[in-house]
Amino acid sequence: MNKEEYPISDDELMKLSIYNITYRERILHTKVPTKELKMYKRYMHYIDKFIDKHDVQVVCLFNGYHWIDQVTKVIAHRRGLDVIYFEDGLFRPYTITCDPEGINEMSSIPRSASFYDAIELDEKRLKKHLFTPESDHLHEKNESLLVVAFVKLLSMIGSGLHIHPNYYVHITFWQGLKYFFKKRTFSRQTEDEVELPEEYVFLPFQVSRDTQILYHSPHIKDMRDLLDHTFNAVKAINVAEGKNLHIVVKEHPEDMSRVNYDDLKERYKNEEEVLFVEKFDIHTLIEKAEAVVTINSTVGIEALAKTKRVVTLGDAFYNIEGVVHHARTPGELPETLNKSLHTKVNRGRIRKFIYYLRFHYQIEGSLQSKHKRTADKIAAHMLAMENREEHGYEIHSSYSS
Template sequence: MIPSPRRFLFLQGPICPFFPGLALGLKARGHVVHRINVCFGDWLLWKGWFWPQKEWRAYSTKSIPAVDFDRPFSEWSDFIEDYLDRHAITDVVLLGEQRPYHRVAIAAARQRGIAVTATDFGYLRPDWIILERNGHNALSGFPRDPKAIFDLARDAPRLDESRGYIDSFRNQARWDVFFHVANASVWPFPHFQTFQLHPVVPAYLGTLWRLIRRGATKRRAEKLMASLPEDAPFYLFAMQMETDYSIRAYSPYPDMDTPLREAVRSFARHAPPDAHLAVKVHPLDPGLKAWNRRLARMARSAGVADRVHFVDALPLDALIRRAAGVVTVNSTAGIRALELATPIIALGEALYRVEGLTHEDGLDSFWKEPRQPDRVLTDAFLRAIARHLHVRGVFYGPEGLSAAVVAAVERLEAGLPDIASVMAPSPPLETRTPRQMWTIFRQDGIGRRTARTASSPADATPRADG
């Protein structure tokens, strides 16, 4: 049976041809496609100016015109409500459900019964992409109840751990720079409210400096790891980007300093006296904070300067395999720890924060008796999220992007599975009106903060919602 034609609205997405490809694929299948640009980077992306090369010409969206929203953010609520009604939109597709424009759009869509699909880099790595209803982490409809997870995994195939597609960091970096530098201009979107925290130039210069020093940094980290006693308990703290909404929206912490300080103090009081803690900085952290010095001060203050170490540029898997346990706020490194059967504690909201998967007895007890993840539940969890929340592919490599577009078009046309009914009620965000979301946006300080700053390269992170 041929699906009834639907009306898709594309808002901000990954900085690559993924959304243009989805739009073209859905249009070719008889659906109506709309696009709204809210910044200059959006405008250039939709016109294909970031990828003029021949291999990307199939993603030209000349047949799908876009509407530009270049008015003050205070008018966005009325604009998006009118647009959804006037065009009888049935589906909204976006990346970054916590971005200011998207929060308001989601609230308006939910009021009207419009399906919202959020995408991002996969919870699984390295060649998976999320397609999920409403949002990720705390907004995910995926259940946290083990029985419901087993039900979802009942007919799911075993997880394919082979690597099918290679992504392109070169494309990712180049397109990210184009997008955010374009948004530094006040023309032709003078009222754009960025979702980022840091100015673009310092962020890129900091990232570049880290990449230049990567070789020397890696050698120091290797020397440090080799010096640690092999029989001593070893724990890993996997840092995240402060600009990532996984920290800003789905954790109790205002920054990364706070959970780091909490972990170091707990480690000092409760870890075995011969234990060591390594803190791994995120690979794409812009270096605007000197984390090595900050961590050293925390460790000295807690009296464990000789047992808390800063590491950078080392492969994550090797560190996880050596660790007796992994601490993180809600990084996807936690899912990798589950795959490698390493105990994990999540300090914030996380998809994998499930009794039987993560240590739930508190951080203080984790250092001495970390709970091993249940292997049967882990297998069911991985199979369930692979089947219900992901498609296979990548954002930046041509072959993997093509595969992702084909799979995502089929998934969107068929409709994403409704699994929200098997978990707790949705957070209050989804029931608030667009005007309430605008009030919250102004009150929480994000508007004031972002009005002063330009964009930073957080969309090149493992979570692209920055």
């Protein structure tokens, strides 16, 4: 690659939602090296020329927060090109997210309660295919851990040789090795032998340094914060209501090799209201809970699929009246959680919301396996989005499966 740079200032680059930059500043508390910014500009120059040479009309990004996604989006917007975001689906492993606005909180998913009230619900379809495919060509296929590890290793070598910016600024080689072995052994680990409390709030930890936390959690900076605020809320409810409500905390499997919560467990070891689990059936934890408290995780969607009470503390696309109870600040959590426990679940609206997500918004298919029918559905969905300004959100209903 030559050393020509795309015309963009360092300040403009620093203002982008590039995960590497955000992670360095907020977590590592270090400055972004000038040479890294120069490398971004060199890649932007190459991408710009590539788009020009091949007359690219649509740019597709996966997730959207990696450095290459963010810099490519700048070029696409300057050129007036359409940008489409992909991500693993909300009902994994049989669905795909494909959205012209972004993923998660940035998505085009309607936020109006009346929109969902007007949806026609096919109860039989919802019950049969919420988590199972309608297409007979789809079969569950997990990512090969060895392939993923090999690709990440190559990327680390490439960044070490200054061939490209670092994709994995948030993890060292040794941390990656530890993660690999933890991932290999976790599936063989036996479930925790614990007796669940009679009444509890389920608190699923999220990946602590995920984009969902860095970009869409304005008040909760990490999982320690999340537990502290939830504990204070539960304590306040127990005192005011004379209840014996507990909290069941489940660590996120992706974080077990990277984040040590021993200090947190030590701090709460004498608090009988708090129970930590590492490996336990999440469906059981959701079903038996009085409510699920989350920042903005996909566990919230799993809970809604079971029409459970959900309380959110962060920016989430499912912060919809009658679907979840949203605490705008941690200070509102005691009142919001208590209100949710005393409010009848709006099963009708929740089920219509879930139905819309599964059969209208998502594309049925898998990014883990190649198949022409999946490619055809994605192509049809993308073609429909060309008429987005004319049809608005209705485009999703035409290409549900």
